[in-house]
Amino acid sequence: MENQVAIVGVGLTPLRPVSPDLSFREMIFEAATRAYADAGVTPREIDTFVTVAEDFHEGTSITDEYTPDQLGAVRRPVHTVAGDGLQGLAAAYMLVRSGAADVAVVEAHSKASNIVHHEEILALALDPTYERPWRVNPHAVAALEMRRYLHEANASPEVSAQVVVKNRGNALRNPFAAYGASLSPEEVLRDAPVAEPLRGLEVSGYADGAVVLVLASMERGRSLAGRPVLIRGIGWASDEPSLSGRPWAQAVYAHLACEMAYRLAAIHAPANEIDFFEVDDTYAYKELQHLEAALRLEVGEGARLTVSGRTARDGELPVNPSGGSLGMGYGYDASALVRTAMAALQLRGEAGAMQVTGARSAAVVSWRGVPTTSGGAVVLSAQ
Amino acid sequence: MARSMRRVAVVGAGLSLFMRRALETGKELSYYAASQALQSAGLRRQDVQAVVMASGPDAFDGVHMKGEYLSDGAGGWRKPYLRAYVGGGSGVFSIISGWSLVASGLFDVVLVVAEEKMSPTQPHPQAAFISIFDHTIERPLGPNLLWIFALEQNRYMHAYGIRNEEIALVSVKNKRNALDHPAAQIAAELTPEQVLASEVVAWPVHRLMVSPVSDGAAAIVLAAEEVAKRITAQPVWVEGVGWALDTSYWGNRDLAYPRYVEDAARMAYKMAGITEPRRQIHVAEPYDPFAYKELHHLEGLLLADRGKAPEDLARGRFNRDGELPSCPSGGLLGVGNPIAAAGLMKICELFWQLRGEAGKRQVHNNPKRGLAQAWGDLMQIGTVVVVGV
Amino acid sequence: MARERRSARRPAAKVSRLRKKTAKVPPQQAPGPIEPVVRDGLRGTPLRDAHVQGGMVSLERWEPKLEYRWDTGVAIGRFLEGLREGKILGVRCDRCHRTVTPPRAFCEWCFKPMDAWVELADAGTINTFSICFITWDMQPLEVPQIPAVIEIDGTSPRVGFLHLIGALRAHTVDGIRKEIRVGQRVRAVWKPAAERTGAITDILHFTPA
Numbered sequence: 001m002e003n004q005v006a007i008v009g010v011g012l013t014p015l016r017p018v019s020p021d022l023s024f025r026e027m028i029f030e031a032a033t034r035a036y037a038d039a040g041v042t043p044r045e046i047d048t049f050v051t052v053a054e055d056f057h058e059g060t061s062i063t064d065e066y067t068p069d070q071l072g073a074v075r076r077p078v079h080t081v082a083g084d085g086l087q088g089l090a091a092a093y094m095l096v097r098s099g100a101a102d103v104a105v106v107e108a109h110s111k112a113s114n115i116v117h118h119e120e121i122l123a124l125a126l127d128p129t130y131e132r133p134w135r136v137n138p139h140a141v142a143a144l145e146m147r148r149y150l151h152e153a154n155a156s157p158e159v160s161a162q163v164v165v166k167n168r169g170n171a172l173r174n175p176f177a178a179y180g181a182s183l184s185p186e187e188v189l190r191d192a193p194v195a196e197p198l199r200g201l202e203v204s205g206y207a208d209g210a211v212v213l214v215l216a217s218m219e220r221g222r223s224l225a226g227r228p229v230l231i232r233g234i235g236w237a238s239d240e241p242s243l244s245g246r247p248w249a250q251a252v253y254a255h256l257a258c259e260m261a262y263r264l265a266a267i268h269a270p271a272n273e274i275d276f277f278e279v280d281d282t283y284a285y286k287e288l289q290h291l292e293a294a295l296r297l298e299v300g301e302g303a304r305l306t307v308s309g310r311t312a313r314d315g316e317l318p319v320n321p322s323g324g325s326l327g328m329g330y331g332y333d334a335s336a337l338v339r340t341a342m343a344a345l346q347l348r349g350e351a352g353a354m355q356v357t358g359a360r361s362a363a364v365v366s367w368r369g370v371p372t373t374s375g376g377a378v379v380l381s382a383q
Numbered sequence: 384m385a386r387s388m389r390r391v392a393v394v395g396a397g398l399s400l401f402m403r404r405a406l407e408t409g410k411e412l413s414y415y416a417a418s419q420a421l422q423s424a425g426l427r428r429q430d431v432q433a434v435v436m437a438s439g440p441d442a443f444d445g446v447h448m449k450g451e452y453l454s455d456g457a458g459g460w461r462k463p464y465l466r467a468y469v470g471g472g473s474g475v476f477s478i479i480s481g482w483s484l485v486a487s488g489l490f491d492v493v494l495v496v497a498e499e500k501m502s503p504t505q506p507h508p509q510a511a512f513i514s515i516f517d518h519t520i521e522r523p524l525g526p527n528l529l530w531i532f533a534l535e536q537n538r539y540m541h542a543y544g545i546r547n548e549e550i551a552l553v554s555v556k557n558k559r560n561a562l563d564h565p566a567a568q569i570a571a572e573l574t575p576e577q578v579l580a581s582e583v584v585a586w587p588v589h590r591l592m593v594s595p596v597s598d599g600a601a602a603i604v605l606a607a608e609e610v611a612k613r614i615t616a617q618p619v620w621v622e623g624v625g626w627a628l629d630t631s632y633w634g635n636r637d638l639a640y641p642r643y644v645e646d647a648a649r650m651a652y653k654m655a656g657i658t659e660p661r662r663q664i665h666v667a668e669p670y671d672p673f674a675y676k677e678l679h680h681l682e683g684l685l686l687a688d689r690g691k692a693p694e695d696l697a698r699g700r701f702n703r704d705g706e707l708p709s710c711p712s713g714g715l716l717g718v719g720n721p722i723a724a725a726g727l728m729k730i731c732e733l734f735w736q737l738r739g740e741a742g743k744r745q746v747h748n749n750p751k752r753g754l755a756q757a758w759g760d761l762m763q764i765g766t767v768v769v770v771g772v
Numbered sequence: 773m774a775r776e777r778r779s780a781r782r783p784a785a786k787v788s789r790l791r792k793k794t795a796k797v798p799p800q801q802a803p804g805p806i807e808p809v810v811r812d813g814l815r816g817t818p819l820r821d822a823h824v825q826g827g828m829v830s831l832e833r834w835e836p837k838l839e840y841r842w843d844t845g846v847a848i849g850r851f852l853e854g855l856r857e858g859k860i861l862g863v864r865c866d867r868c869h870r871t872v873t874p875p876r877a878f879c880e881w882c883f884k885p886m887d888a889w890v891e892l893a894d895a896g897t898i899n900t901f902s903i904c905f906i907t908w909d910m911q912p913l914e915v916p917q918i919p920a921v922i923e924i925d926g927t928s929p930r931v932g933f934l935h936l937i938g939a940l941r942a943h944t945v946d947g948i949r950k951e952i953r954v955g956q957r958v959r960a961v962w963k964p965a966a967e968r969t970g971a972i973t974d975i976l977h978f979t980p981a
Contacts, residue, residue, distance in 0.1 A: 003488065019843060020843050021843075021845070021846070022843065022845050022846065023842075023843055023844060023845025023846070023847070023848060023849075023877075024843070024845075025845065025876070025877070026845045026846055026847070026877045026878075029877065029878050032883075033883075036883075042883070043883050053468075054441070054447070054448055055440055055441045055442065055514075056441055056447045056448075056838065059514070059518060059838065059840035059842065060514060060515065060518060061440035061441070061442045061511060061512070061514040061515045062439070062440055062468075062470035062471075062515045062759065062760055063468075064468060064469050064470060064628070064760060064764070065470065065515060065631055065760040065761050065763060066517075066631050067628070067631075068628045068629070068630060068631065068880070069630055069631055069632070069876065069878075069880035070878070070880075072880070072883035073628065074628075074629060074630045074880050074881065075627050075628070075629055075630075075642065075643060075646050076627060076628065076646075077625070077626045077627055077628075077647075077650065078469075078626075078627075078628035078764075079467055079468070079469050079476055079479075079480070079626060079628075080467070080468040080469060081465065081466065081467055081468065082448070082449075082450055082466045082467075082468040083450065083465060083466050087465050090465070091465065091467065091480070091483070093487070094483040094484060094486075094487035094489060095483050095487075097486075097487035097488060097489070098388060098389070098482075098483050098486035098487045098488075099388045099486065100388075100483065100486070100624070100654075111842075111843065113843075114840050114841055114842050114843060115839075115840060116839035116840060116841060117837055117838075117839055120836070120837040120838065120839075121447055121838065122447070124441075124445065124446060124447035124834075124836055125446065125447040125448045125451065125452070127452065128444075128445065128446060128832055128834060129832050132832075132834060133832070235463065236463050236464075236465070237461060237462060237463055237464070238451070238454045238459050238460070238461070238462065238463075238464040239460070239461055240455070240460065241451050241452055241453075241454050241455050242455070252461065253461075256461060256463075257463075260463065264489070368448070368451065371451075372448060372451045374451055374454075374464070397814075398814050399814060399815055399816050400809060400811065400814050400815060400816030400818065401816075402816050402817075402818040402819070403818065403819075404818070404819040404820075404821075404824070405816055405817060405818065405819065406806060406817035406818075406819050406829060407816065407817055412816070415814075415815045415816070419813060419814070419815075445834060445836055506909060506910070507909055507910035509908070509909065509910045510908060510909035510910065512908070513908045513909075518840070518842050519842060519844055519848055519852070519972070520848065520851070520874055520933065520934075520972045521934055521972070523971055523972050523973045524919070524934065524935065524936060524972060524973070525907065525908050525917070526908060526919065526934065527904070527906065527907065527908035527909075527910075529902070529904060529906065530902055530904060530919040530934075533902030533903075533904065533919075534900045534901065534902050534919060534920070534921055535900070537900045537901060537902060537954065538899065538900035538921075538954070541900065541954045565811035565812035565813075565814050566811070566814050566816075582905070583903070583905060583945055584904070584905060584906055585902045585903065585904035585905065585906070586902055586903035586904075586916075586945045586949075587902070588902070598816075599816070630880055632872070632874065632876070632880075634874075634899075634921045634922075634931070634932045634933040634934055635872055635930065635931045635932070636930065637930055638899070638900060638921070742812075
C-alpha cells in the first residue's frame with residue numbers, strides 16, 4: 001500500500017462565462033488558497049507542482065513562465081503538461097509514486113473568454129497541409145464523428161438531445177456550474193445546427209475558472225487535514241492524430257485509457273464496481289462514446305442506456321451528476337480536472353444538492369477536444 | 384521520502400541531423416530520432432509502453448496542440464503519450480518526465496522524443512519569441528529574445544568584471560568541438576577575435592555568441608532496472624533529477640546568478656548522493672544557447688566558483704581533454720539549437736560518452752558520471768539530470 | 773520575399789488566408805539538388821534558401837489569426853490606471869517587508885494578499901541594459917533600441933521592470949556606453965497626459981537624470 005496516492009485537497013473557483021475582474025493569476029491564487037486550506041498545507045510543504053496549459057489557449061508562448069507565483073511555487077519544482085487535465089493529474093501522481101514527492105499539486109485553468117476567435121485556434125490544430133486547406137469549421141470534425149456514431153449505434157439524434165437536457169438540468173444543483181438550465185429535447189432539436197447533425201445546444205459553452213488539487217502519498221495524507229480520496233488507477237492514451245484512418249464511431253483512446261486505469265485499480269466489472277461517472281461531454285454525443293469506454297460497451301449501448309434513463313443523477317448509473325461540460329461550462333484542458341474535483345467532492349459526501357447517494361467510487365473520463373484523439377481516465381474511491 | 388526509488392536507465396539514443404531548414408516535417412524528424420533510438424536499444428515500437436514528447440512553443444510550427452500533431456511520428460499511436468513543457472528546459476525535462484513514468488512503476492519501457500521545427504515561422508523564427516513576454520506590460524515595448532540574454536550577460540559581466548573576450552572563448556570551444564559531431568549545423572574553427580568581429584546584435588552579444596535556429600529531433604529509450612539489464616550490458620543510470628522554476632517577475636531578481644539552476648542542481652545532487660560535484664561529475668553538458676550561458680550555468684551548477692568560470696575556461700579546464708569537459712558535443716552553439724531537441728541531444732551525448740561510444744568526441748578522463756542541464760522561460764527554469772555507469 | 777515579409781510582419785494578421793506559394797523569382801544561383809544526407813547513421817534533408825526561393829519545395833502558407841483580450845485583473849489593472857495618471861505604483865507585503873513593482877495581488881513568497889498600495893517615484897537606477905540593433909522580428913535597426921531593467925526608487929533592492937532608455941545623443945555602442953552605465957540614475961519620460969491610454973507605453977522611455 002506504500003505506493004497509494006490520494007487527493008487530499010480540492011480548490012476551485014465557480015465557472016463563469018466571463019471573469020473580467022480577475023487576471024488568470026488572481027483566479028488561480030483563489031483556487032490554490034482554497035485547495036491548500038482544504039488540505040491543511042502551506043505551499044512550502046508541497047514538493048512538486050504540475051500545471052496544465054496550452055500556449056494558444058493562453059495567448060502566450062511558453063506559458064509555464066507564468067505559473068509559479070500564484071501557486072506559491074517560486075524556486076520550486078514546477079512543470080507544465082501541455083495536455084489534458086488528467087495527464088497533468090497523472091504526472092503529479094507519478095511523481096508521488098516514484099518517491100520524488102510526498103505532496104504534489106496539479107493546477108489547470110481556463111480564460112476561454114479572453115480568446116477572440118476560438119475556431120481560428122482550433123483550426124491551427126489541424127494538419128497544416130492535409131486538413132487546413134479545406135477551411136471547414138473545426139466543429140465539423142465533431143459532426144463527422146457524431147454522424148458516424150449515430151449511424152453505427154443505430155441511434156436517433158434525440159439521444160444526444162437527451163444528454164443535453166440531463167446535464168444542463170443536473171447543473172442547476174451545482175453551485176460551480178455556469179450553464180444550468182431546464183430544457184426539453186424538442187428545444188435542443190429545434191436549435192440551429194453548427195455543423196449538421198451537431199446542433200448549437202449540443203456544444204458546451206466556454207467558461208472561465210481555475211482548479212487546484214493537492215495530492216499526497218497515503219502515508220503523508222493521513223497526517224493532513226483533508227479527507228483523502230484515493231486515486232485507485234489512472235490511464236491515458238492517444239489514437240490516430242490525423243483525420244484519415246481514425247475509428248470514428250468508437251473512442252478508442254478512451255477505451256485504452258480506461259483499461260489502463262482499471263488495470264491499476266483492479267476493476268473487473270466497472271458497472272458493478274463504480275457508482276457514478278464524470279465523462280467528457282464537450283459535445284453531447286461524446287458522453288455516449290465515453291460512457292461506452294468506461295463501461296466496456298459496444299457502440300450504441302451507451303445511447304440505449306441513456307434513453308432508458310439509467311444515467312440520470314438518481315438513476316442506477318449516474319453520468320455527469322455535476323452537469324458535465326454542457327452544464328458547468330467548457331474550459332479546454334481544465335475541464336477534466338474540474339470534473340475530477342466534482343467527483344472528489346461527491347466521494348467526500350460534500351456535493352450538496354447534487355450529491356449522488358451512497359457514492360463510494362467514481363470514474364472520470366476525459367478528451368482533449370477536436371481534432372484530437374487523446375484522453376484520460378481516473379478511478380477514485382472514498383476512503 | 385524514505386521510500387526506495389525504482390532504478391531507471393537510458394538504454395538507447397538517437398538523433399536527426401540538426402539543420403537550418405529541413406525538408407522533413409516535425410513528424411518525420413521525430414521518426415528519424417525515435418527509430419534510431421529504438422534500433423540502438425534493439426527494440427521495436429511494440430516494446431514501448433509509453434511515449435513522452437518535448438517540443439517548444441507551438442508558435443514555431445504554427446500548429447496548435449503540437450504534441451498531438453507529432454504523436455504518430457514519435458511512436459505514440461495508441462499509447463499513453465504525454466507532452467511535458469518547460470520552454471527551453473523541455474529537452475532535459477523530457478528525461479525527467481520519462482524517468483517519473485518508469486520510477487512510478489507504471490511502465491517498464493518508455494520512449495522519450497524531443498522535436499523542434501523552428502523554420503516554418505516567417506519572416507524569422509525569432510519573431511515567435513515576442514509572445515513569451517508578459518502580454519500587458521512587456522509586449523507593447525516590442526521585446527525580442529536577444530534582449531533578455533543581453534541584459535543578463537551585461538549584469539553578469541558587470542557583477543564580476545568579466546570581459547567579452549573571455550566569453551567569446553565559449554563560442555570558440557563549442558563550435559570547434561562540433562566539428563566532430565555528425566549532426567552539427569554550424570561547427571567551425573574560429574578565433575576569439577573572429578567572434579568579437581562578428582556584428583553586435585544586442586550589445587554585449589555578438590552574432591557568433593548566439594546559437595542558430597534549427598530543425599531537428601532527438602530521442603532516448605528509458606527502461607526499468609531489470610529490463611535495462613536484459614536490453615544492454617551498458618545501461619546508463621539516471622542517478623539524479625532536479626528542476627526549479629523561479630518567479631515570473633524576472634525584473635525583481637539578481638540576473639548575475641542563476642539561483643534556480645542551483646536549486647535544480649542541489650535537488651539532483653541530493654538524489655544522486657553527490658556531495659562534491661566538482662570531483663564527482665566527470666563530464667558536463669550545460670545549456671549554451673548563448674556563449675555566456677555556459678559559464679553562468681557552470682557556476683549555478685556549483686561546478687565553478689561564482690564569476691570564475693571564465694578563468695577556468697581560459698586555462699582549459701572545460702576543454703574536451705580538460706579536467707571537466709564541458710559541452711564536448713559542441714553544444715547548441717556548434718551542433719545547433721532545435722530547442723527541445725538540443726536539450727535531449729545533451730543526454731544523448733552523455734549516453735555515448737559514458738559508454739565510450741563518442742568516437743572523435745570521446746573525452747579523455749574515462750567518465751563514470753555526467754550531468755546535463757537546460758534552462759528556459761524568462762531566465763527562470765533549471766532542469767538538471769545526473770547519469771552514471 | 774520582401775512582399776512576404778511585409779505581410780507577415782503585421783502583429784496580428786487581419787484575415788487568415790491560405791495560399792499555395794508559388795515563387796516567381798528564378799533562383800539566383802543553382803542550389804544543387806535536394807538530397808537526403810546520412811552522417812554516422814543520422815538522417816536529414818537540409819534545405820538551402822535557394823531551394824525554397826526557387827520553388828523546389830512545395831509550401832503551404834497560413835497566417836494565424838490569434839487575437840486575445842486579456843483580463844488585466846486587480847493588480848495590473850490598477851497599475852495601468854496609475855500609469856494613465858502619470859504614477860508608477862507598487863505594492864507592499866508587511867510580512868516579507870518587501871515593496872515590489874509590477875504590482876501583484878498576492879505575495880509570491882508568503883502567499884498572502886498584499887497589504888498596501890504604494891506610489892513610487894518615477895525614477896530609478898539602471899540594473900542592466902543592452903544596445904540592440906535588430907527588431908523583435910529580426911529587422912535591422914539603424915538607431916538601436918536600448919532595453920533596460922530599471923530598479924524603481926522606493927522598492928526593495930533589485931526590484932524593477934523592463935523598459936527602454938531613450939533620448940540619448942549617441943547611436944553607436946561606444947557612444948551610448950559613454951552616456952549610460954549600470955547604476956545610472958534615470959527618470960521616466962511620460963507621454964502627454966491627454967495621449968495616455970493606461971498602458972506601459974504611457975512611459976515613452978527612461979532617460980538619464
